[in-house]
Amino acid sequence: MNKVIVAPSGGGLPAAIGIVRLSGADTFSVLDRIFKAKCRKNAAGRQKNRLYYGTLLAQNGKTLDLCMAVCFHAPNSYTGEDMAELYCHGSSAVVSAAIDSAIDAGARFAEPGEFTRRAFLNGKLDLTQAEATADLIHSTSLLAAQAAASQLSGSVRGEITRLRGQLSGLLAHFYAVCDYSDEDIEPFEYQNAADTLQDVALRLRALKDGYERGSAIKNGIPVAVIGRPNAGKSSLFNALAGFDRAIVTSEAGTTRDVIEEQINLSGALFRLLDTAGIRQAEGLAESMGIERSRSAAKDAKAVICVFDGSQTLTEEDYDALSLVPENIPGCAVINKLDLGINSETEQKLKELNIANIFTISAKTGEGLEALTKWLTELIPSAEGVLITSPRQASLLSSAADACALARQSALEGLTADAFLSDAERALNDLGKITGDTAQADIAGEIFSRFCVGK
Numbered sequence: 001m002n003k004v005i006v007a008p009s010g011g012g013l014p015a016a017i018g019i020v021r022l023s024g025a026d027t028f029s030v031l032d033r034i035f036k037a038k039c040r041k042n043a044a045g046r047q048k049n050r051l052y053y054g055t056l057l058a059q060n061g062k063t064l065d066l067c068m069a070v071c072f073h074a075p076n077s078y079t080g081e082d083m084a085e086l087y088c089h090g091s092s093a094v095v096s097a098a099i100d101s102a103i104d105a106g107a108r109f110a111e112p113g114e115f116t117r118r119a120f121l122n123g124k125l126d127l128t129q130a131e132a133t134a135d136l137i138h139s140t141s142l143l144a145a146q147a148a149a150s151q152l153s154g155s156v157r158g159e160i161t162r163l164r165g166q167l168s169g170l171l172a173h174f175y176a177v178c179d180y181s182d183e184d185i186e187p188f189e190y191q192n193a194a195d196t197l198q199d200v201a202l203r204l205r206a207l208k209d210g211y212e213r214g215s216a217i218k219n220g221i222p223v224a225v226i227g228r229p230n231a232g233k234s235s236l237f238n239a240l241a242g243f244d245r246a247i248v249t250s251e252a253g254t255t256r257d258v259i260e261e262q263i264n265l266s267g268a269l270f271r272l273l274d275t276a277g278i279r280q281a282e283g284l285a286e287s288m289g290i291e292r293s294r295s296a297a298k299d300a301k302a303v304i305c306v307f308d309g310s311q312t313l314t315e316e317d318y319d320a321l322s323l324v325p326e327n328i329p330g331c332a333v334i335n336k337l338d339l340g341i342n343s344e345t346e347q348k349l350k351e352l353n354i355a356n357i358f359t360i361s362a363k364t365g366e367g368l369e370a371l372t373k374w375l376t377e378l379i380p381s382a383e384g385v386l387i388t389s390p391r392q393a394s395l396l397s398s399a400a401d402a403c404a405l406a407r408q409s410a411l412e413g414l415t416a417d418a419f420l421s422d423a424e425r426a427l428n429d430l431g432k433i434t435g436d437t438a439q440a441d442i443a444g445e446i447f448s449r450f451c452v453g454k
Protein backbone atom coordinates (compact mmCIF):
# COMPACT_ATOMS: atom_id res chain seq x y z
CA MET A 1 0.00 0.00 0.00
CA ASN A 2 1.39 3.41 -0.98
CA LYS A 3 2.23 5.65 1.94
CA VAL A 4 0.49 9.02 1.98
CA ILE A 5 2.64 11.71 0.38
CA VAL A 6 2.31 15.43 0.96
CA ALA A 7 3.76 18.46 -0.81
CA PRO A 8 3.10 22.10 -1.56
CA SER A 9 1.47 22.24 -4.99
CA GLY A 10 0.88 25.94 -5.53
CA GLY A 11 3.26 28.54 -6.89
CA GLY A 12 5.74 30.84 -5.17
CA LEU A 13 4.74 32.11 -1.74
CA PRO A 14 3.49 34.46 -0.42
CA ALA A 15 0.41 34.33 -2.61
CA ALA A 16 -3.32 34.64 -2.06
CA ILE A 17 -3.68 30.87 -1.78
CA GLY A 18 -1.23 28.14 -0.80
CA ILE A 19 -2.07 24.62 -1.92
CA VAL A 20 -1.06 21.46 -0.09
CA ARG A 21 -1.69 18.14 -1.73
CA LEU A 22 -1.99 14.66 -0.23
CA SER A 23 -2.20 11.30 -1.99
CA GLY A 24 -2.26 7.68 -0.84
CA ALA A 25 -4.61 5.10 0.61
CA ASP A 26 -4.66 6.67 4.10
CA THR A 27 -5.12 10.24 2.89
CA PHE A 28 -8.50 10.77 4.49
CA SER A 29 -7.40 9.65 7.93
CA VAL A 30 -4.33 11.91 7.72
CA LEU A 31 -6.61 14.75 6.63
CA ASP A 32 -9.06 14.12 9.49
CA ARG A 33 -6.21 14.57 11.96
CA ILE A 34 -5.22 17.98 10.62
CA PHE A 35 -8.42 19.47 9.19
CA LYS A 36 -11.74 19.86 11.01
CA ALA A 37 -14.60 20.80 8.70
CA LYS A 38 -17.06 23.36 10.07
CA CYS A 39 -19.89 20.96 9.20
CA ARG A 40 -18.24 18.51 11.69
CA LYS A 41 -18.28 15.66 9.18
CA ASN A 42 -15.10 13.71 8.68
CA ALA A 43 -13.58 13.16 5.21
CA ALA A 44 -15.45 9.92 4.56
CA GLY A 45 -18.79 11.54 5.46
CA ARG A 46 -18.30 14.58 3.25
CA GLN A 47 -19.23 14.76 -0.43
CA LYS A 48 -16.57 13.88 -2.97
CA ASN A 49 -14.91 16.62 -5.04
CA ARG A 50 -16.49 19.36 -2.90
CA LEU A 51 -14.77 22.15 -1.09
CA TYR A 52 -15.39 22.32 2.67
CA TYR A 53 -14.52 25.20 4.95
CA GLY A 54 -12.82 24.38 8.22
CA THR A 55 -9.92 24.70 10.61
CA LEU A 56 -6.39 23.57 9.87
CA LEU A 57 -4.48 22.40 12.92
CA ALA A 58 -0.78 22.80 13.56
CA GLN A 59 1.31 19.98 15.05
CA ASN A 60 0.62 21.31 18.55
CA GLY A 61 -3.13 21.10 17.95
CA LYS A 62 -3.64 24.86 17.84
CA THR A 63 -5.49 26.50 14.95
CA LEU A 64 -3.06 27.25 12.12
CA ASP A 65 -5.45 28.57 9.49
CA LEU A 66 -9.05 28.74 8.36
CA CYS A 67 -9.06 27.12 4.98
CA MET A 68 -10.82 24.92 2.43
CA ALA A 69 -10.28 21.20 1.81
CA VAL A 70 -11.45 18.86 -0.91
CA CYS A 71 -11.32 15.07 -1.16
CA PHE A 72 -10.95 13.11 -4.40
CA HIS A 73 -11.79 9.44 -4.14
CA ALA A 74 -9.82 6.68 -5.90
CA PRO A 75 -9.77 5.99 -8.77
CA ASN A 76 -11.22 9.37 -9.83
CA SER A 77 -8.29 11.52 -8.86
CA TYR A 78 -5.12 12.78 -10.51
CA THR A 79 -3.01 9.96 -9.08
CA GLY A 80 -5.77 7.36 -9.13
CA GLU A 81 -5.44 7.09 -5.31
CA ASP A 82 -7.45 8.79 -2.57
CA MET A 83 -6.33 12.40 -2.60
CA ALA A 84 -6.98 15.65 -0.78
CA GLU A 85 -6.07 19.25 -1.35
CA LEU A 86 -5.96 22.05 1.18
CA TYR A 87 -6.36 25.65 0.06
CA CYS A 88 -4.79 27.71 2.83
CA HIS A 89 -3.74 31.32 3.06
CA GLY A 90 -0.64 31.51 0.89
CA SER A 91 1.98 32.15 3.54
CA SER A 92 5.11 30.02 3.47
CA ALA A 93 4.81 29.63 7.27
CA VAL A 94 1.26 28.30 6.99
CA VAL A 95 2.06 25.97 4.11
CA SER A 96 5.16 24.50 5.72
CA ALA A 97 3.39 24.11 9.08
CA ALA A 98 0.49 22.38 7.29
CA ILE A 99 2.98 19.97 5.73
CA ASP A 100 4.65 19.34 9.11
CA SER A 101 1.23 18.64 10.54
CA ALA A 102 0.44 16.15 7.77
CA ILE A 103 3.81 14.43 8.28
CA ASP A 104 3.13 14.23 12.00
CA ALA A 105 -0.22 12.66 11.15
CA GLY A 106 1.41 9.91 9.08
CA ALA A 107 2.33 11.33 5.66
CA ARG A 108 5.81 11.72 4.21
CA PHE A 109 7.18 14.49 2.01
CA ALA A 110 6.74 13.68 -1.70
CA GLU A 111 9.65 13.33 -4.11
CA PRO A 112 9.72 15.51 -7.23
CA GLY A 113 7.11 14.23 -9.70
CA GLU A 114 5.87 11.55 -7.32
CA PHE A 115 2.18 12.43 -7.74
CA THR A 116 2.53 12.10 -11.53
CA ARG A 117 4.61 8.92 -11.16
CA ARG A 118 1.77 7.39 -9.16
CA ALA A 119 -0.70 8.58 -11.81
CA PHE A 120 1.44 6.84 -14.45
CA LEU A 121 1.73 3.62 -12.42
CA ASN A 122 -2.04 3.64 -11.89
CA GLY A 123 -2.64 4.03 -15.64
CA LYS A 124 -4.09 7.55 -15.36
CA LEU A 125 -1.68 8.81 -17.99
CA ASP A 126 1.08 7.45 -20.20
CA LEU A 127 4.66 8.73 -20.49
CA THR A 128 3.80 11.15 -23.32
CA GLN A 129 1.14 12.69 -21.11
CA ALA A 130 3.50 12.78 -18.12
CA GLU A 131 6.07 14.59 -20.26
CA ALA A 132 3.32 16.92 -21.49
CA THR A 133 2.38 17.72 -17.90
CA ALA A 134 5.98 18.80 -17.19
CA ASP A 135 6.00 20.81 -20.44
CA LEU A 136 2.73 22.50 -19.56
CA ILE A 137 4.03 23.50 -16.14
CA HIS A 138 7.22 24.92 -17.65
CA SER A 139 5.61 26.51 -20.73
CA THR A 140 6.40 30.19 -21.22
CA SER A 141 4.31 30.95 -24.28
CA LEU A 142 0.74 30.42 -25.39
CA LEU A 143 1.75 28.12 -28.25
CA ALA A 144 4.00 26.02 -25.99
CA ALA A 145 1.17 25.66 -23.49
CA GLN A 146 -1.28 24.69 -26.24
CA ALA A 147 1.12 22.11 -27.72
CA ALA A 148 1.59 20.58 -24.26
CA ALA A 149 -2.16 20.61 -23.62
CA SER A 150 -2.77 18.79 -26.88
CA GLN A 151 -0.27 16.09 -25.87
CA LEU A 152 -1.79 15.96 -22.41
CA SER A 153 -5.17 15.27 -23.94
CA GLY A 154 -3.60 12.28 -25.69
CA SER A 155 -2.66 13.42 -29.22
CA VAL A 156 0.71 11.63 -29.22
CA ARG A 157 -0.56 8.72 -27.20
CA GLY A 158 -3.46 8.20 -29.63
CA GLU A 159 -1.24 8.28 -32.69
CA ILE A 160 1.37 5.95 -31.22
CA THR A 161 -1.28 3.55 -29.99
CA ARG A 162 -2.79 3.43 -33.47
CA LEU A 163 0.58 2.68 -35.09
CA ARG A 164 1.41 0.09 -32.45
CA GLY A 165 -1.93 -1.52 -33.21
CA GLN A 166 -1.00 -1.79 -36.89
CA LEU A 167 2.35 -3.39 -36.07
CA SER A 168 1.03 -5.74 -33.44
CA GLY A 169 -1.81 -6.78 -35.77
CA LEU A 170 0.79 -7.67 -38.36
CA LEU A 171 2.85 -9.70 -35.92
CA ALA A 172 -0.20 -11.43 -34.45
CA HIS A 173 -1.23 -12.49 -37.95
CA PHE A 174 2.27 -13.80 -38.63
CA TYR A 175 2.36 -15.85 -35.41
CA ALA A 176 -1.15 -17.12 -35.94
CA VAL A 177 -0.21 -18.48 -39.37
CA CYS A 178 2.96 -20.12 -37.94
CA ASP A 179 1.31 -21.57 -34.83
CA TYR A 180 -2.01 -22.66 -36.28
CA SER A 181 -1.08 -23.54 -39.85
CA ASP A 182 -3.85 -26.18 -40.03
CA GLU A 183 -6.59 -23.68 -39.06
CA ASP A 184 -8.51 -21.64 -41.54
CA ILE A 185 -6.41 -18.45 -41.28
CA GLU A 186 -5.82 -16.02 -44.10
CA PRO A 187 -2.29 -16.61 -45.46
CA PHE A 188 0.41 -14.16 -44.40
CA GLU A 189 1.41 -12.12 -47.47
CA TYR A 190 4.82 -10.53 -47.20
CA GLN A 191 3.84 -7.93 -49.79
CA ASN A 192 0.90 -6.77 -47.63
CA ALA A 193 3.15 -6.73 -44.61
CA ALA A 194 5.68 -4.61 -46.52
CA ASP A 195 2.92 -2.12 -47.44
CA THR A 196 1.77 -1.81 -43.84
CA LEU A 197 5.36 -1.35 -42.67
CA GLN A 198 5.84 1.33 -45.29
CA ASP A 199 2.72 3.22 -44.09
CA VAL A 200 3.81 2.99 -40.48
CA ALA A 201 7.39 4.08 -41.26
CA LEU A 202 6.14 7.08 -43.28
CA ARG A 203 3.86 8.20 -40.49
CA LEU A 204 6.62 7.75 -37.91
CA ARG A 205 8.99 9.84 -40.00
CA ALA A 206 6.36 12.55 -40.45
CA LEU A 207 5.87 12.66 -36.69
CA LYS A 208 9.64 12.80 -36.16
CA ASP A 209 9.94 15.62 -38.72
CA GLY A 210 7.48 17.63 -36.67
CA TYR A 211 9.97 17.57 -33.79
CA GLU A 212 11.86 20.55 -35.16
CA ARG A 213 8.67 22.64 -35.14
CA GLY A 214 7.68 21.23 -31.78
CA SER A 215 11.04 21.97 -30.25
CA ALA A 216 11.00 25.57 -31.56
CA ILE A 217 7.54 26.03 -30.07
CA LYS A 218 8.52 24.50 -26.75
CA ASN A 219 12.01 25.97 -26.30
CA GLY A 220 11.72 29.21 -28.26
CA ILE A 221 13.08 30.31 -31.63
CA PRO A 222 16.71 31.47 -31.31
CA VAL A 223 17.31 34.65 -33.31
CA ALA A 224 20.85 36.08 -33.42
CA VAL A 225 21.40 39.82 -33.85
CA ILE A 226 24.76 40.34 -35.52
CA GLY A 227 26.63 43.19 -37.22
CA ARG A 228 29.69 45.33 -36.96
CA PRO A 229 30.44 47.27 -33.75
CA ASN A 230 28.23 50.30 -33.10
CA ALA A 231 25.68 49.29 -35.77
CA GLY A 232 23.07 49.39 -33.00
CA LYS A 233 22.62 45.67 -32.27
CA SER A 234 22.20 46.12 -28.54
CA SER A 235 19.89 49.09 -29.09
CA LEU A 236 17.70 46.98 -31.35
CA PHE A 237 17.90 44.03 -28.95
CA ASN A 238 16.74 46.31 -26.10
CA ALA A 239 13.96 47.78 -28.23
CA LEU A 240 12.65 44.29 -29.03
CA ALA A 241 13.04 43.12 -25.42
CA GLY A 242 11.19 46.20 -24.21
CA PHE A 243 13.78 47.24 -21.62
CA ASP A 244 17.46 48.14 -21.28
CA ARG A 245 18.76 44.59 -21.05
CA ALA A 246 22.14 45.15 -22.76
CA ILE A 247 24.63 47.97 -22.24
CA VAL A 248 24.63 50.54 -25.05
CA THR A 249 27.47 53.03 -25.48
CA SER A 250 28.97 55.02 -28.32
CA GLU A 251 32.20 53.01 -27.92
CA ALA A 252 32.73 50.35 -30.56
CA GLY A 253 33.08 46.91 -28.97
CA THR A 254 30.70 47.41 -26.02
CA THR A 255 29.10 43.98 -26.13
CA ARG A 256 31.62 41.24 -25.44
CA ASP A 257 29.46 38.20 -24.88
CA VAL A 258 26.25 36.67 -26.16
CA ILE A 259 23.31 38.05 -24.17
CA GLU A 260 20.00 36.24 -24.30
CA GLU A 261 16.53 37.56 -23.64
CA GLN A 262 13.24 35.78 -24.17
CA ILE A 263 10.35 37.63 -25.77
CA ASN A 264 6.81 36.58 -26.62
CA LEU A 265 5.46 37.55 -30.03
CA SER A 266 2.03 36.43 -31.24
CA GLY A 267 1.94 33.76 -28.53
CA ALA A 268 5.33 32.26 -29.46
CA LEU A 269 8.59 32.39 -27.55
CA PHE A 270 11.68 33.87 -29.19
CA ARG A 271 15.18 33.70 -27.74
CA LEU A 272 16.90 36.89 -28.87
CA LEU A 273 20.69 36.80 -28.85
CA ASP A 274 22.66 40.04 -28.78
CA THR A 275 26.27 39.51 -29.87
CA ALA A 276 29.69 41.14 -29.98
CA GLY A 277 30.32 43.32 -33.06
CA ILE A 278 32.23 41.67 -35.89
CA ARG A 279 35.63 43.25 -36.50
CA GLN A 280 39.37 42.58 -36.12
CA ALA A 281 39.43 41.96 -32.36
CA GLU A 282 41.52 44.16 -30.14
CA GLY A 283 42.12 41.71 -27.33
CA LEU A 284 41.56 38.16 -26.16
CA ALA A 285 38.16 38.80 -24.54
CA GLU A 286 36.87 40.52 -27.66
CA SER A 287 38.16 37.82 -29.98
CA MET A 288 36.48 35.16 -27.83
CA GLY A 289 33.31 37.26 -27.90
CA ILE A 290 33.41 37.46 -31.70
CA GLU A 291 33.89 33.69 -31.89
CA ARG A 292 30.71 33.40 -29.85
CA SER A 293 28.93 35.74 -32.27
CA ARG A 294 29.87 33.38 -35.10
CA SER A 295 28.55 30.36 -33.18
CA ALA A 296 25.35 32.18 -32.27
CA ALA A 297 24.69 32.97 -35.95
CA LYS A 298 25.45 29.38 -36.92
CA ASP A 299 23.18 27.83 -34.29
CA ALA A 300 20.28 30.29 -34.58
CA LYS A 301 17.05 29.61 -36.43
CA ALA A 302 17.10 33.13 -37.90
CA VAL A 303 19.62 35.98 -38.08
CA ILE A 304 19.14 39.73 -38.06
CA CYS A 305 22.16 41.52 -39.52
CA VAL A 306 22.29 45.16 -38.41
CA PHE A 307 23.94 48.01 -40.38
CA ASP A 308 24.55 51.60 -39.39
CA GLY A 309 22.45 53.26 -42.09
CA SER A 310 23.98 56.67 -41.42
CA GLN A 311 27.43 55.45 -42.49
CA THR A 312 28.93 53.87 -45.57
CA LEU A 313 29.39 50.10 -45.63
CA THR A 314 32.73 48.71 -44.44
CA GLU A 315 34.58 45.39 -44.80
CA GLU A 316 33.27 44.54 -41.33
CA ASP A 317 29.70 44.87 -42.58
CA TYR A 318 30.41 42.39 -45.36
CA ASP A 319 32.11 40.05 -42.85
CA ALA A 320 29.03 40.19 -40.66
CA LEU A 321 26.76 39.51 -43.63
CA SER A 322 28.83 36.46 -44.58
CA LEU A 323 27.98 34.94 -41.18
CA VAL A 324 24.27 34.66 -42.04
CA PRO A 325 23.79 30.96 -42.86
CA GLU A 326 22.15 30.35 -46.22
CA ASN A 327 19.76 27.68 -45.03
CA ILE A 328 17.91 29.79 -42.43
CA PRO A 329 15.87 32.98 -42.71
CA GLY A 330 17.90 36.16 -42.47
CA CYS A 331 17.22 39.85 -42.79
CA ALA A 332 19.17 43.07 -43.07
CA VAL A 333 18.27 45.91 -40.75
CA ILE A 334 19.38 49.38 -41.81
CA ASN A 335 19.46 51.22 -38.51
CA LYS A 336 19.63 54.86 -37.40
CA LEU A 337 16.87 56.07 -39.69
CA ASP A 338 16.51 59.12 -37.42
CA LEU A 339 20.00 60.27 -38.47
CA GLY A 340 19.15 60.01 -42.17
CA ILE A 341 20.03 57.03 -44.32
CA ASN A 342 23.14 57.02 -46.51
CA SER A 343 21.72 56.32 -49.98
CA GLU A 344 24.86 54.47 -51.12
CA THR A 345 24.59 52.06 -48.17
CA GLU A 346 20.94 51.44 -48.93
CA GLN A 347 21.65 50.96 -52.63
CA LYS A 348 24.51 48.51 -52.04
CA LEU A 349 22.48 46.40 -49.65
CA LYS A 350 19.62 46.28 -52.12
CA GLU A 351 22.02 45.15 -54.85
CA LEU A 352 23.00 42.17 -52.68
CA ASN A 353 19.54 40.70 -53.28
CA ILE A 354 18.79 40.28 -49.62
CA ALA A 355 15.21 39.10 -49.46
CA ASN A 356 14.23 41.08 -46.38
CA ILE A 357 15.52 44.58 -45.70
CA PHE A 358 14.04 46.76 -42.96
CA THR A 359 14.89 50.37 -42.34
CA ILE A 360 14.46 51.27 -38.70
CA SER A 361 15.56 53.47 -35.87
CA ALA A 362 16.32 51.45 -32.77
CA LYS A 363 16.41 54.77 -30.94
CA THR A 364 12.91 56.03 -31.86
CA GLY A 365 11.32 52.65 -32.60
CA GLU A 366 10.36 53.68 -36.14
CA GLY A 367 10.12 50.74 -38.55
CA LEU A 368 10.17 48.11 -35.80
CA GLU A 369 6.68 46.90 -36.63
CA ALA A 370 7.68 45.47 -40.02
CA LEU A 371 10.66 43.70 -38.44
CA THR A 372 8.46 42.26 -35.72
CA LYS A 373 6.00 41.07 -38.34
CA TRP A 374 8.86 39.29 -40.15
CA LEU A 375 9.78 37.58 -36.87
CA THR A 376 6.22 36.39 -36.32
CA GLU A 377 6.26 34.83 -39.77
CA LEU A 378 9.03 32.53 -38.49
CA ILE A 379 6.67 30.92 -36.00
CA PRO A 380 6.25 27.30 -37.08
CA SER A 381 2.82 25.87 -37.59
CA ALA A 382 1.45 24.11 -34.53
CA GLU A 383 -0.99 22.08 -36.63
CA GLY A 384 -1.25 18.32 -36.29
CA VAL A 385 0.36 16.03 -33.75
CA LEU A 386 3.44 17.84 -32.55
CA ILE A 387 6.40 16.08 -30.94
CA THR A 388 8.33 18.20 -28.45
CA SER A 389 10.35 15.60 -26.55
CA PRO A 390 13.84 14.62 -27.78
CA ARG A 391 13.31 11.23 -26.15
CA GLN A 392 10.20 10.62 -28.23
CA ALA A 393 11.85 11.96 -31.40
CA SER A 394 14.78 9.57 -31.10
CA LEU A 395 12.50 6.58 -30.45
CA LEU A 396 10.37 7.56 -33.45
CA SER A 397 13.48 7.57 -35.65
CA SER A 398 14.63 4.26 -34.34
CA ALA A 399 11.16 2.72 -34.81
CA ALA A 400 10.94 4.09 -38.37
CA ASP A 401 14.37 2.61 -39.19
CA ALA A 402 13.33 -0.74 -37.75
CA CYS A 403 10.13 -0.68 -39.84
CA ALA A 404 12.16 0.07 -42.97
CA LEU A 405 14.47 -2.89 -42.25
CA ALA A 406 11.54 -5.20 -41.53
CA ARG A 407 9.96 -4.10 -44.81
CA GLN A 408 13.16 -4.82 -46.70
CA SER A 409 13.37 -8.30 -45.18
CA ALA A 410 9.74 -8.90 -46.07
CA LEU A 411 10.29 -7.83 -49.69
CA GLU A 412 13.54 -9.72 -50.14
CA GLY A 413 12.03 -12.89 -48.72
CA LEU A 414 14.74 -13.17 -46.07
CA THR A 415 14.27 -15.48 -43.12
CA ALA A 416 11.27 -14.85 -40.92
CA ASP A 417 13.70 -14.18 -38.07
CA ALA A 418 15.10 -11.04 -39.69
CA PHE A 419 11.63 -9.66 -40.43
CA LEU A 420 10.35 -10.52 -36.98
CA SER A 421 13.21 -9.09 -34.97
CA ASP A 422 13.01 -5.71 -36.75
CA ALA A 423 9.21 -5.50 -36.57
CA GLU A 424 9.35 -6.36 -32.87
CA ARG A 425 12.04 -3.78 -32.27
CA ALA A 426 9.81 -1.13 -33.86
CA LEU A 427 6.92 -2.23 -31.66
CA ASN A 428 9.14 -2.12 -28.61
CA ASP A 429 10.38 1.40 -29.43
CA LEU A 430 6.81 2.64 -29.75
CA GLY A 431 6.00 1.01 -26.43
CA LYS A 432 8.85 2.94 -24.85
CA ILE A 433 7.34 6.21 -26.09
CA THR A 434 4.11 5.64 -24.22
CA GLY A 435 5.79 3.82 -21.34
CA ASP A 436 4.18 0.44 -21.98
CA THR A 437 7.62 -1.07 -22.40
CA ALA A 438 9.67 1.64 -20.70
CA GLN A 439 12.40 0.59 -18.36
CA ALA A 440 12.17 1.97 -14.84
CA ASP A 441 15.19 4.23 -15.41
CA ILE A 442 13.56 6.05 -18.33
CA ALA A 443 10.43 6.71 -16.31
CA GLY A 444 12.60 7.78 -13.37
CA GLU A 445 14.44 10.28 -15.54
CA ILE A 446 11.17 11.79 -16.74
CA PHE A 447 9.61 12.19 -13.29
CA SER A 448 12.79 13.64 -11.78
CA ARG A 449 12.27 16.67 -14.04
CA PHE A 450 9.06 17.57 -12.23
CA CYS A 451 8.76 19.95 -9.35
CA VAL A 452 7.71 18.66 -5.95
CA GLY A 453 3.94 18.65 -5.65
CA LYS A 454 3.19 17.50 -9.19
Ligand SMILES: Nc1nc2c(ncn2[C@@H]2O[C@H](COP(=O)(O)OP(=O)(O)OP(=O)(O)O)[C@@H](O)[C@H]2O)c(=O)[nH]1
Nearest residue numbers: 229230231232233234235250253254255277362363
Ligand atom coordinates in the same frame (compact mmCIF):
# COMPACT_ATOMS: atom_id res chain seq x y z
N1 LIG B 1 20.70 58.11 -33.53
C1 LIG B 1 20.70 56.81 -33.32
N2 LIG B 1 21.66 56.24 -32.62
C2 LIG B 1 21.63 54.92 -32.41
C3 LIG B 1 20.61 54.10 -32.93
N3 LIG B 1 20.86 52.84 -32.57
C4 LIG B 1 21.98 52.85 -31.84
N4 LIG B 1 22.45 54.10 -31.76
C5 LIG B 1 23.66 54.56 -31.06
O1 LIG B 1 24.78 53.89 -31.61
C6 LIG B 1 25.73 53.60 -30.60
C7 LIG B 1 26.02 52.12 -30.57
O2 LIG B 1 24.85 51.43 -30.21
P1 LIG B 1 24.86 49.94 -29.66
O3 LIG B 1 23.45 49.51 -29.58
O4 LIG B 1 25.68 49.86 -28.43
O5 LIG B 1 25.61 49.25 -30.85
P2 LIG B 1 26.14 47.74 -30.94
O6 LIG B 1 25.97 47.30 -32.34
O7 LIG B 1 25.52 46.91 -29.89
O8 LIG B 1 27.69 47.93 -30.64
P3 LIG B 1 28.74 46.86 -30.01
O9 LIG B 1 28.14 46.26 -28.82
O10 LIG B 1 29.89 47.74 -29.71
O11 LIG B 1 29.05 45.89 -31.09
C8 LIG B 1 25.13 54.14 -29.30
O12 LIG B 1 25.63 55.41 -29.04
C9 LIG B 1 23.66 54.20 -29.60
O13 LIG B 1 22.98 55.16 -28.83
C10 LIG B 1 19.58 54.73 -33.68
O14 LIG B 1 18.63 54.13 -34.18
N5 LIG B 1 19.69 56.08 -33.85
Ligand SMILES: [Mg+2]
Nearest residue numbers: 233234254255
Ligand atom coordinates in the same frame (compact mmCIF):
# COMPACT_ATOMS: atom_id res chain seq x y z
MG1 LIG C 1 26.26 45.85 -28.35
